[in-house]
Amino acid sequence: xxxxxxxxxxxxxxxxxxxxxxxxxxxxxxxxxxxxxxxxxxxxxxxxxxxxxxxxxxxxxxxxxxxxxxxxxxxxxxxxxxxxxxxxxxxxxxxxxxxxxxxxxxxxxxxxxxxxxxxxxxxxxxxxxxxxxxxxxxxxxxxxxxxxxxxxxxxxxxxxxxxxxxxxxxxxxxxxxxxxxxxxxxxxxxxxxxxxxxxxxxxxxxxxxxxxxxxxxxxxxxxxxxxxxxxxxxxxxxxxxxxxxxxxxxxxxxxxxxxxxxxxxxxxxxxxxxxxxxxxxxxxxxxxxxxxxxxxxxxxxxxxxxxxxxxxxxxxxxxxxxxxxxxxxxxxxxxxxxxxxxxxxxxxxxxxxxxxxxxxxxxxxxxxxxxxxxxxxxxxxxxxxxxxxxxxxxxxxxxxxxxxxxxxxxxxxxxxxxxxxxxxxxxxxxxxxxxxxxxxxxxxxxxxxxxxxxxxxxxxxxxxxxxxxxxxxxxxxxxxxxxxxxxxxxxxxxxxxxxxxxxxxxxxxxxxxxxxxxxxxxxxxxxxxxxxxxxxxxxxxxxxxxxxxxxxxxxxxxxxxxxxxxxxxxxxxx
RNA sequence: GCACCCAUAGCUCAGCUGGAUAGAGCGCUGCCCUCCGAAGGCAGAGGUCGCAGGUUCGAAUCCUGCUGGGUGCACCA
Numbered sequence: 001x002x003x004x005x006x007x008x009x010x011x012x013x014x015x016x017x018x019x020x021x022x023x024x025x026x027x028x029x030x031x032x033x034x035x036x037x038x039x040x041x042x043x044x045x046x047x048x049x050x051x052x053x054x055x056x057x058x059x060x061x062x063x064x065x066x067x068x069x070x071x072x073x074x075x076x077x078x079x080x081x082x083x084x085x086x087x088x089x090x091x092x093x094x095x096x097x098x099x100x101x102x103x104x105x106x107x108x109x110x111x112x113x114x115x116x117x118x119x120x121x122x123x124x125x126x127x128x129x130x131x132x133x134x135x136x137x138x139x140x141x142x143x144x145x146x147x148x149x150x151x152x153x154x155x156x157x158x159x160x161x162x163x164x165x166x167x168x169x170x171x172x173x174x175x176x177x178x179x180x181x182x183x184x185x186x187x188x189x190x191x192x193x194x195x196x197x198x199x200x201x202x203x204x205x206x207x208x209x210x211x212x213x214x215x216x217x218x219x220x221x222x223x224x225x226x227x228x229x230x231x232x233x234x235x236x237x238x239x240x241x242x243x244x245x246x247x248x249x250x251x252x253x254x255x256x257x258x259x260x261x262x263x264x265x266x267x268x269x270x271x272x273x274x275x276x277x278x279x280x281x282x283x284x285x286x287x288x289x290x291x292x293x294x295x296x297x298x299x300x301x302x303x304x305x306x307x308x309x310x311x312x313x314x315x316x317x318x319x320x321x322x323x324x325x326x327x328x329x330x331x332x333x334x335x336x337x338x339x340x341x342x343x344x345x346x347x348x349x350x351x352x353x354x355x356x357x358x359x360x361x362x363x364x365x366x367x368x369x370x371x372x373x374x375x376x377x378x379x380x381x382x383x384x385x386x387x388x389x390x391x392x393x394x395x396x397x398x399x400x401x402x403x404x405x406x407x408x409x410x411x412x413x414x415x416x417x418x419x420x421x422x423x424x425x426x427x428x429x430x431x432x433x434x435x436x437x438x439x440x441x442x443x444x445x446x447x448x449x450x451x452x453x454x455x456x457x458x459x460x461x462x463x464x465x466x467x468x469x470x471x472x473x474x475x476x477x478x479x480x481x482x483x484x485x486x487x488x489x490x491x492x493x494x495x496x497x498x499x500x501x502x503x504x505x506x507x508x509x510x511x512x513x514x515x516x517x518x519x520x521x522x523x524x525x526x527x528x529x530x531x532x533x534x535x536x537x538x539x540x541x542x543x544x545x546x547x548x549x550x551x552x553x554x555x556x557x558x559x560x561x562x563x564x565x566x567x568x569x570x571x572x573x574x
Numbered sequence: 575g576c577a578c579c580c581a582u583a584g585c586u587c588a589g590c591u592g593g594a595u596a597g598a599g600c601g602c603u604g605c606c607c608u609c610c611g612a613a614g615g616c617a618g619a620g621g622u623c624g625c626a627g628g629u630u631c632g633a634a635u636c637c638u639g640c641u642g643g644g645u646g647c648a649c650c651a
Contacts, residue, residue: 004590032592039594049593052631062631086594087631132651174651283648287575294648310577310647317649324651352578353646376579378644420587423579425644427586436613438599443613451611458610493590500590512588512598519598526615530606537610552610574613 001105002116002495004035007046007092010079011035014072015050023068028057035092037493041486044083044091045098048073051088062088099485100476102492106554107472111561114494118502119160125340126152129243129250130167133235134178135204137242139380140348142401143426145248146417146567147377148346150507153565158502163340164250167331170232171257172324178202178235179227185211186222210234242402247410247567259331265322268330268365269315277303277364283311302329307360329361336366344505345374349423352376373505377422383429408433411568415442418511418566436574441515445559446571448518451525452556453572455536459549462537471553474546481534483524484551490520491558498565507565514562521555 011033018024033054038047051066058065066084073082073092081093106113128148131141152162169175181201188194189211197203210231214222217230236253243250259265272278282296300316302325315326335343343362347354355374362372382389382399389399405413412433419441420426436443456466465471479485494513501509528535536548560570 036590036593039596043594047593052593055631089594169651172651286648291648297649299649314649319649321649323649328651349579349645351646355578376645378579424587425580438614441599444599447611447613451614455610462610496590504591509588509590515588515598522614523616525610526606526612529609529612529615532609535610574611 001102001492002499003094003098003102003492004037004046004496006078007048007094008033008035010073010076011048011050011069011090014069015054017072018068024054024058028054030054038089038091043085043089044081044093045489046092046094048090048092049088051084051090055088066090096477099488099492100479103476103479103488103550103554104472106491106557107468107550110468110557111564113557113561114498115157115159116495116499116502117159118499119155119158121159121161122342123161123163123340124155124342124344125163125165125335125338126155126344126346127165127167127335128152128346129239129248130169131239132169132174133232133239134174134202135235136206137239137401139382139399139401139404139428140377142246142404142413143380143417144346144348144377145243145246145401146414147375147422147507148344149248150414150418150510150566151344151346151375151505153567154498154502154507154510157498157565160502163252163335163338165252165254165335166250168232168236168253168255170228170255171260171327175228175232176224178207178231179224181207182210182214182227182231183222183224186214186227187211189215206238207231242400242405245402245405245410246413254331254334256327256331259334260322260327264334265327265330268333269322269326271333271365272302272329272361275364277306278315279303281312283314302357302361302364304357304360307363309356309360313357313360325357325361328358329365332358332362332372333365336362336371341371343372345372346422347374347376349376349378375422375505378420378425380417381425381427383427383431385431386429389430404428404430412442414567415445415511418508421506421508441511442568443574445514445518445563447574448521449556449559449563450571450574452521452552452559455552456549456556459537459545462539464537464542464545464549466549466553468553471546471550474550475543476547476550478544478547479551483527483534484548487520487524487551487555490517491554494558494561510562510565514559514566517555517559517562 012030015024015030015033019026019028033050035046035048038044050069051062055062055065063084066088070082070084070090073079073090078095078098079092080095083091085091126148129141129145131137152164156162177200184194184197184201185207213234214227214230217226269278279301280298281301282298283301285294297318299314301312302315304313305311313325314323317323332343359372359374363369408430416428416433417426432440433442438444460466479488497509497513501507536545536552538545556570563570
């Protein structure tokens, strides 16, 4: 249960009753009424803004209205008190039984705790990674991969049906370059001295294996077409291995080539044409510094500027073939027509300039403004002990995702990639990621979980029943220390976190929530060092011990549930 | 020149879609191991939320204009 929504609902039903009784005018807008947490926990458990938001429409003073709402709220069995404070806040204190009930809920739900139905089964398509099949994944791809994967899991937890998709750019000139590079490696494999790899071809050693494979094929398949197929297949295999090593799961690998061959581009452009949004024209030269080879020429254009883009955009190249943009329109339209009403693309920040035109095309085709949400991931700066790791594609020393995973492990990579919001650059320090200290968020969260497990093991050795069923039988009302209640509140806010992070498409919030939860637990733990009556295991008080073990168990549940969204294993021991 | 993103403690960053006295970590100062894991925790110092306006009961958050940084800017993918 999202308990904020619960109290929100209580308030709304009171407001509706007041309206029915004529105490509030009809047609009043309740949509801005919402429950939040009070700045100071001493104020109560939940703060309600209803009176301040509605005062003007109701023609009443905020505090006056608040007093009346509060009086009704205080009647409810879940509410111990409702007090008016400040400019018109209603501070609600939940009934004594409320928090133990949340704890019981956590224990009963297990790892599913936090699941929500706000998605209502609607289908969301999350497209991520989609790296060109021309080489191994690098660290930047890794960020998008983790982000997309965690977002997909988050949306699923919030009740959406999710399609996790990878768009394979297996058509176009980059793949031709790949094929040519592979053919060169084939000649190398056949014993020819190929010397330096010419400028414009891919120099990476990873293509040697492709060359060897090509050399084994019959002559009839040692063509550009054959090389294209083999190279893309082998590159995708290696990418899939990298993804598997990172624990990234994708349901669908869509082929650009297949899309083009199925005539989807013509269909999408025809759909735009039917709306009168395609024409042949000459674009203004770009402002500022002009490309050397710029020349005015007539092109087939899409009226992107009518949908918020800066200029109209070409659909055809000068040789008459489709632009990448045209196939991309077709691809996005295809995803939409396959039944996803929301499309999320996870891109590198270097594609930022491309967002508007795709969004424009989607708006033109669907008539809706917000079907597409593009999440741009900023650069990952790889560090070691505070010093940047030198990355250079030219020198062949660029760091692959695989290398980083091999060094620090997939769990660490996944967590670290979510310690910044997607639109901020991320510094990833390889040394710090393995450090066992407060500095290292992955460790800190894992440590909290391991500590909990350790307590439960100790209790079990001492003969306590730490099974979920055993703990559920505990008298959870015995947990009345403020530190304990505040930890329960933290745990109980997980369902709301899931909903908010899912709505905002921001999986990093889960990583921060986990750190806060871990901190709340470590805090309580250390309280027990100073005040022995606060320790979880009280030998002379088995009932109290049981209820405290239930709390500890709930901590493992919530941390485990959060880590599952990120795709990180919860540690039993460190 | 234009578009998008960013600007919050000395440093690295959160900030619940507009709420009350803006929060963590690192660093600094002083503390806490006879103990279920000190691989942790407590307390203190540290802020004109880049600047200037605007919107309203209320702005770090929304709008406008600046300043400073990042990214990208015919037909490439």
